[in-house]
């Protein structure tokens with residue numbers, strides 16, 4: 160094999176189609192939210208089967224818009240997971256509501272039983288996060304929401320292309336107990352679909368969609384493109400204390416073509432995940448990420464290992480450093496919310512106690528996984544991880560048996 164360049168943790172797949180569309184927009188005379196964004200919204204709505212899709216400038220904006228448009232604020236509690244990016248919790252705090260952390264289950268997603276245990280008379284909403292693209296147990300979450308009269312906003316930052324129980328994440332359904340109020344996607348540079356920065360929020364509810372659309376642009380009654388195209392119509396009204404969350408046509412130009420490649424991207428991610436899982440199978444030193452249950456599809460945004468530290472002579476930080484020396488960029492998803500100084504003031508309260516998430520954190524290592532990797536690179540990473548685990552394993556006699564009931568324990572065929 161030729162000398163490997165450094166394999167970065169993430170790299171976008173931008174093709175000539177994205178470049179040509181962006182150039183077309185630059186030459187068109189209309190750069191901000193307009194016809195390209197309209198097309199991107201329509202295409203995305205078709206992809207996830209939702210009649211209402213609103214393009215925004217980040218998933219953070221999408222989460223904040225949904226919370227604000229649902230009227231969640233001071234005095235309310237919103238339950239989410241400790242194993243997420245800070246955006247999920249920051250947006251709850253932005254509304255004035257109080258975040259409440261439910262612990263994670265064995266698969267790394269929020270544990271529905273823990274959600275139920277954290278419900279109080281002040282609870283207004285649940286924000287599940289589909290970690291790494293593995294869908295949460297939404298049927299149980301929707302059932303809890305229906306029983307307690309709660310809103311559900313999905314943080315689907317990792318879940319463009321995830322299928323849950325036969326339906327795409329983000330799909331609108333009128334069936335009771337089978338749908339969320341809003342679903343927030345991220346198009347950040349490292350995510351499955353990127354527009355450099357960007358996001359989308361889908362909802363089955365026309366009225367909620369209208370509120371989000373209005374709040375998205377300063378609470379103004381009509382957007383700039385609509386005023387531009389309605390000739391001579393310079394008049395607008397500010398009806399609410401809105402935000403500035405719209406997505407530009409420049410970014411939507413990238414998104415239109417990224418979306419057309421999503422199915423192919425997901426298939427490549429799935430194939431690469433399978434290569435990792437076969438190269439790392441049957442090792443006591445590591446637990447592999449779970450695959451999606453029947454009827455669902457993992458979007459493989461992340462391939463997150465759990466080291467069995469009791470079997471290794473090195474800790475996670477040393478392991479990541481060893482990977483770096485082999486020109487492999489690894490990462491950690493996520494540093495749990497309670498460990499960040501800013502969140503400690505609420506996260507250390509007893510109702511936010513999350514021992515499962517805190518115990519799993521020192522074991523987490525995400526490997527690079529994206530369609531811009533070559534198969535050679537994937538195999539190089541998988542083989543390097545395997546040889547490091549072998550090189551730094553504790554001798555068998557001194558190692559305790561690896562099993563804490565978490566994740567998928569791939570045991571040796573005996």
Ligand SMILES: *Cc1c(COP(=O)(O)O)cnc(C)c1O
Pocket residue numbers: 216217218219220243244246247288314316317344345346347357358
């Ligand atoms: C990336 C991410 C976000 C935020 O997405 P932005 O588009 O960068 O705002 C939110 N939640 C999770 C779980 C994420 O990974």
